[in-house]
Amino acid sequence: MLRATVMGSVWATRRLEALPSGALLEVRTDDGATLIAFDVLGSGAGERVLVATGSVASGYFGPDHPPLDALIIGSLDEPANEEKEQR
Amino acid sequence: MLRATVMGSVWATRRLEALPSGALLEVRTDDGATLIAFDVLGSGAGERVLVATGSVASGYFGPDHPPLDALIIGSLDEPANEEKEQR
Amino acid sequence: MLRATVMGSVWATRRLEALPSGALLEVRTDDGATLIAFDVLGSGAGERVLVATGSVASGYFGPDHPPLDALIIGSLDEPANEEKEQR
Amino acid sequence: MLRATVMGSVWATRRLEALPSGALLEVRTDDGATLIAFDVLGSGAGERVLVATGSVASGYFGPDHPPLDALIIGSLDEPANEEKEQR
Amino acid sequence: MLRATVMGSVWATRRLEALPSGALLEVRTDDGATLIAFDVLGSGAGERVLVATGSVASGYFGPDHPPLDALIIGSLDEPANEEKEQR
Numbered sequence: 001m002l003r004a005t006v007m008g009s010v011w012a013t014r015r016l017e018a019l020p021s022g023a024l025l026e027v028r029t030d031d032g033a034t035l036i037a038f039d040v041l042g043s044g045a046g047e048r049v050l051v052a053t054g055s056v057a058s059g060y061f062g063p064d065h066p067p068l069d070a071l072i073i074g075s076l077d078e079p080a081n082e083e084k085e086q087r
Numbered sequence: 088m089l090r091a092t093v094m095g096s097v098w099a100t101r102r103l104e105a106l107p108s109g110a111l112l113e114v115r116t117d118d119g120a121t122l123i124a125f126d127v128l129g130s131g132a133g134e135r136v137l138v139a140t141g142s143v144a145s146g147y148f149g150p151d152h153p154p155l156d157a158l159i160i161g162s163l164d165e166p167a168n169e170e171k172e173q174r
Numbered sequence: 175m176l177r178a179t180v181m182g183s184v185w186a187t188r189r190l191e192a193l194p195s196g197a198l199l200e201v202r203t204d205d206g207a208t209l210i211a212f213d214v215l216g217s218g219a220g221e222r223v224l225v226a227t228g229s230v231a232s233g234y235f236g237p238d239h240p241p242l243d244a245l246i247i248g249s250l251d252e253p254a255n256e257e258k259e260q261r
Numbered sequence: 262m263l264r265a266t267v268m269g270s271v272w273a274t275r276r277l278e279a280l281p282s283g284a285l286l287e288v289r290t291d292d293g294a295t296l297i298a299f300d301v302l303g304s305g306a307g308e309r310v311l312v313a314t315g316s317v318a319s320g321y322f323g324p325d326h327p328p329l330d331a332l333i334i335g336s337l338d339e340p341a342n343e344e345k346e347q348r
Numbered sequence: 349m350l351r352a353t354v355m356g357s358v359w360a361t362r363r364l365e366a367l368p369s370g371a372l373l374e375v376r377t378d379d380g381a382t383l384i385a386f387d388v389l390g391s392g393a394g395e396r397v398l399v400a401t402g403s404v405a406s407g408y409f410g411p412d413h414p415p416l417d418a419l420i421i422g423s424l425d426e427p428a429n430e431e432k433e434q435r
Contacts (some may be wrong), residue, residue, distance in 0.1 A: 001299075003297065012137050012162055024088070055143050056327075059326035060327075067158050067160050068088070070088060071328050074275060075275040099249055102224070106248070122176060141229075142233070145233060153234075184398070190421050192408060193421065208351075210349040210351065229316075229403045229404050241404045241408040315403055318415060320403070320406060
């Protein structure tokens, strides 16, 4: 998993119907990469989170296998890190 | 998932029969990589899209498991970005 | 998927029996990486192809799941690119 | 798999309920990357370990498929490496 | 798949019981990366091999899905490359 900071939401009104309900969040990983992760925990901007990538993000949703390759699996017990957010 | 801009179509007349119907689109991700993603949403050149990579792209098509490793899962609610297209 | 140019064949007489019949081809992707992809299309040196990577390459062969992580899924409708081959 | 050194624990009290019991450990791989791996072996800070990444980390836990993408699969028969820990 | 040269063995006495019998070998890929691959072919130091990475390495072992993410699938028909070994 990767540590990351939530940067904000991403909107995609026209999308595959196979996607479950939840938010698409832009996150910046601690090694500087930006990616879009699916979130069902209600994470907010600036929050420090743990992101799992690859097919395990899809497997979480059971046999439907929605085409998702990144999922926020937890909120780190750290204060929201604004410094990292502005980097 | 990765944000990307659709660059255009790719044609491969001779190909595995296991591939479903849909378009093969060249996309440029926001971090500068170029890859070919499968599209069933009818995305067009210049359109801003969200791309899922890895085996989840195949899983979307059910038990047939076509050999696809990148799928456009949504169209971003952003204007088509010609600047990024010309980068 | 990645665009690539076929560079030639690779021979591995001693190998796992689980591998299906087909060719092991060295390909160079357009971003400069070299990898060995499995081919069932009869692709030849210099041919421009589309390569899928990861477990979807294995999934194509059904429930046997041979340990293959790259598969040529189509031949691009482009002339064989000798320039790229010599890069 | 990657060789890595355990750096310490990571805490995420609010997390998906699908996660099994075990520790979230920060590890630094020998090529300098930092990632969070799941551990069921009781590995400690400074310990030299072997980390498997990707969906195989999830597959270890059987049909529940928890969303984990890195797992410590063994402890290397090497002394704990403090030098690497301080790098 | 990646071409690689076997560098030697890695020992991990304390490890998950789910791992099958076979050797853990350090290999150096031709693009300079070092990783630990599982081997059931009896490959030796200096030998030139083909390595498959990702979940297909696990899938080779059937429904048990051991947490392995790299597997030597064949021995290349090339002389052992000592030069590459010393790089």
